[in-house]
Amino acid sequence: xxxxxxxxxxxxxxxxxxxxxxxxxxxxxxxxxxxxxxxxxxxxxxxxxxxxxxxxxxxxxxxxxxxxxxxxxxxxxxxxxxxxxxxxxxxxxxxxxxxxxxxxxxxxxxxxxxxxxxxxxxxxxxxxxxxxxxxxxxxxxxxxxxxx
Amino acid sequence: xxxxxxxxxxxxxxxxxxxxxxxxxxxxxxxxxxxxxxxxxxxxxxxxxxxxxxxxxxxxxxxxxxxxxxxxxxxxxxxxxxxxxxxxxxxxxxxxxxxxxxxxxxxxxxxxxxxxxxxxxxxxxxxxxxxxxxxxxxx
Numbered sequence: 001x002x003x004x005x006x007x008x009x010x011x012x013x014x015x016x017x018x019x020x021x022x023x024x025x026x027x028x029x030x031x032x033x034x035x036x037x038x039x040x041x042x043x044x045x046x047x048x049x050x051x052x053x054x055x056x057x058x059x060x061x062x063x064x065x066x067x068x069x070x071x072x073x074x075x076x077x078x079x080x081x082x083x084x085x086x087x088x089x090x091x092x093x094x095x096x097x098x099x100x101x102x103x104x105x106x107x108x109x110x111x112x113x114x115x116x117x118x119x120x121x122x123x124x125x126x127x128x129x130x131x132x133x134x135x136x137x138x139x140x141x142x143x144x145x146x147x148x
Numbered sequence: 149x150x151x152x153x154x155x156x157x158x159x160x161x162x163x164x165x166x167x168x169x170x171x172x173x174x175x176x177x178x179x180x181x182x183x184x185x186x187x188x189x190x191x192x193x194x195x196x197x198x199x200x201x202x203x204x205x206x207x208x209x210x211x212x213x214x215x216x217x218x219x220x221x222x223x224x225x226x227x228x229x230x231x232x233x234x235x236x237x238x239x240x241x242x243x244x245x246x247x248x249x250x251x252x253x254x255x256x257x258x259x260x261x262x263x264x265x266x267x268x269x270x271x272x273x274x275x276x277x278x279x280x281x282x283x284x285x286x287x
Contacts, residue, residue, distance in 0.1 A: 030182070031214070034177075034211065036214070036215055036218035036219070038218075038222065039225055054228075055210065059185070059210050081236050136233075138235070
């Protein structure tokens with residue numbers, strides 16, 4: 001059984017990936033409409049306040065986003081959830097930079113063994129370096145000691 | 149429950165948000181996947197998803213989260229989502245009827261914040277996604 005505290009000491013808060021994203025109006029609007037948004041500021045690129053929906057950054061933070069060499073715990077990581085904290089409007093024409101780090105690691109035990117939870121956080125900044133959103137992916141791994 | 153609220157004083161503790169019907173048809177899921185650049189066939193093709201051992205194509209978690217945010221915006225168009233945390237408990241199937249709900253669980257008029265509990269359930273009433281959201285209203 002892997003020592004969670006040792007893994008935390010090795011991986012927590014170390015940035016492991018940087019990606020850039022061009023923000024395009026039509027993609028933002030299509031995403032918003034598909035989600036059922038009707039407010040002009042989310043679905044109409046001609047609106048003076050047009051911006052991404054608050055949950056759009058979740059689409060940039062895909063499951064399985066972990067550092068190279070991160071332990072598998074003998075299982076497959078599943079996307080167990082998304083947590084978004086929008087901090088400033090994201091608008092077309094911006095180029096966002098997403099920097100990812102492991103934000104938390106914890107385990108829960110049950111009859112069938114341990115479930116490992118890994119929170120991978122992408123911090124999105126705009127062209128000026130202002131943080132516009134934190135997008136967390138909650139990865140869930142059912143530990144399988146026999147396969148490690 | 150008001151169909152829409154524009155001020156925190158209109159929000160009632162314990163009330164449910166008005167019904168919101170999400171479009172989780174295969175055609176709409178494909179639109180979202182195209183916009184987001186998520187092209188996995190497990191989201192966009194029932195047969196391919198079944199070959200992967202799923203009951204059918206599944207709705208991306210980001211879409212379930214997006215449905216919940218849209219429901220909130222329909223109810224409180226002037227409020228700002230401060231945070232929305234969703235847990236993907238089990239797959240949500242494409243083309244299967246869904247029910248989504250939100251309930252007011254806290255109102256803090258000092259800081260103009262409202263908290264909601266959120267769920268996405270299937271036709272059997274099984275919760276597939278749940279979560280919480282925090283909203284901020286203007287003074």
